Amino acid sequence: MKTALKYFKETCETIEKEGLTKNEKIITTPQGAKVQLADGREVVNMCANNYLGLGNNPEVIKSAKESYDKYGYGLSSVRFICGTQSVHKELEKKLSNFLGTDDTILYSSCFDANGGLFETLLNDQDAIITDELNHASIIDGCRLCKAKKFRYKNNDMQDLRAKLEEAKDARIKLIATDGVFSMDGIVANLKEICDLADEYDALVMVDDSHSAGFMGATGRGTAEHCGVQGRVDIITGTFGKALGGASGGFTSGRREIIDLLRQRSRPYLFSNTLAPAVAYASIKVLDIIENDLSIREKLFENTKLFAEKIKEIGLDVLDNGTPIIPVMLYDEHKAVEMAKRMMEKGVYVVAFSYPVVPRGKARIRTQLSAALSKEDILYIVECFRQVKEEMGL
Numbered sequence: 001m002k003t004a005l006k007y008f009k010e011t012c013e014t015i016e017k018e019g020l021t022k023n024e025k026i027i028t029t030p031q032g033a034k035v036q037l038a039d040g041r042e043v044v045n046m047c048a049n050n051y052l053g054l055g056n057n058p059e060v061i062k063s064a065k066e067s068y069d070k071y072g073y074g075l076s077s078v079r080f081i082c083g084t085q086s087v088h089k090e091l092e093k094k095l096s097n098f099l100g101t102d103d104t105i106l107y108s109s110c111f112d113a114n115g116g117l118f119e120t121l122l123n124d125q126d127a128i129i130t131d132e133l134n135h136a137s138i139i140d141g142c143r144l145c146k147a148k149k150f151r152y153k154n155n156d157m158q159d160l161r162a163k164l165e166e167a168k169d170a171r172i173k174l175i176a177t178d179g180v181f182s183m184d185g186i187v188a189n190l191k192e193i194c195d196l197a198d199e200y201d202a203l204v205m206v207d208d209s210h211s212a213g214f215m216g217a218t219g220r221g222t223a224e225h226c227g228v229q230g231r232v233d234i235i236t237g238t239f240g241k242a243l244g245g246a247s248g249g250f251t252s253g254r255r256e257i258i259d260l261l262r263q264r265s266r267p268y269l270f271s272n273t274l275a276p277a278v279a280y281a282s283i284k285v286l287d288i289i290e291n292d293l294s295i296r297e298k299l300f301e302n303t304k305l306f307a308e309k310i311k312e313i314g315l316d317v318l319d320n321g322t323p324i325i326p327v328m329l330y331d332e333h334k335a336v337e338m339a340k341r342m343m344e345k346g347v348y349v350v351a352f353s354y355p356v357v358p359r360g361k362a363r364i365r366t367q368l369s370a371a372l373s374k375e376d377i378l379y380i381v382e383c384f385r386q387v388k389e390e391m392g393l
């Protein structure tokens with residue numbers, strides 16, 4: 001065995017000893033309120049990003065099928081060579097219209113959108129002021145960029161101001177934040193962030209991956225939720241969560257910014273175009289969201305019901321008014337044990353531990369979906385109650 005491989009093996013063994021191993025479970029059905037596992041068991045699903053239940057929506061699937069006849073399967077090209085079809089331009093236009101922005105550029109994932117953002121816009125004369133709990137893709141995007149980095153405490157506006165003050169002399173200042181923080185379900189304080197940005201002549205970038213499609217009265221995202229539509233300069237997001245759940249990402253915002261990304265953003269220039277069927281079906285997804293507000297209403301009804309009931313049984317949960325409701329166990333092993341017991345009762349939940357969350361902050365992150373019924377939710381809560389009792393928590 002080559003020496004290097006021994007090191008990798010040891011690292012995996014250490015991860016296992018610490019109870020931090022991540023195991024994939026195999027699903028044999030489409031994504032939905034219930035899924036079937038490889039061993040044949042059917043479980044209620046509480047850990048998908050399928051907030052609006054569109055991952056297996058018949059109209060969306062029909063659109064994707066139509067697309068294969070109209071646009072083919074794949075383009076074998078990046079956008080600027082020969083990977084742009086009318087459907088890509090239509091989706092960009094539709095999304096700009098949906099978000100109320102000047103223009104939009106598509107990527108094959110939001111990880112790429114964030115990876116190709118910062119280094120394109122900023123150089124060593126500039127500064128990024130970034131929330132400490134931002135998604136890994138924002139962190140990696142920042143790493144690729146020569147701008148000075150200033151990390152502020154999660155959603156702490158006093159600390160953000162202090163960091164803006166420190167960064168005052170930079171040529172460009174860009175504040176970067178998740179719209180909804182994926183591990184705690186906290187909504188970024190965009191009103192104050194935009195006010196501070198105005199005061200310090202800074203740009204605002206919001207990653208709406210966990211909010212586009214359902215946060216805000218008409219699902220436009222956290223800018224709408226916080227009443228700052230038109231004041232956020234850059235919105236990034238994914239089609240891989242509420243917006244259909246397939247894959248793909250985008251950056252949307254001011255024309256000058258999107259224009260420059262089309263010239264220089266590396267994942268856009270050097271990675272293959274979004275598959276046409278995903279682009280075509282994403283247009284349908286936006287149509288559905290625009291025309292049927294009852295889906296997001298159902299999502300928030302479910303969220304409210306679950307939050308109420310889970311608190312009644314005395315579990316330590318974070319409830320920030322979003323469909324992400326983590327059950328806090330703190331201890332890695334307890335979180336794993338709880339997830340395992342919940343699975344045995346037929347509820348699919350996952351324990352989150354380091355490095356996805358800080359050490360000592362292990363949890364089960366539950367996520368609500370419009371696809372769940374009231375009965376599903378009551379069943380899930382009853383299972384949590386039983387497991388809590390069995391584990392003596």
Ligand SMILES: *Cc1c(COP(=O)(O)O)cnc(C)c1O
Pocket residue numbers: 108109110111112114135137178182207208209210237238239240247248249
């Ligand atoms: C999920 C997520 C991403 C990654 O999106 P993909 O399209 O799956 O690459 C980026 N940012 C945030 C905040 C996310 O939650």
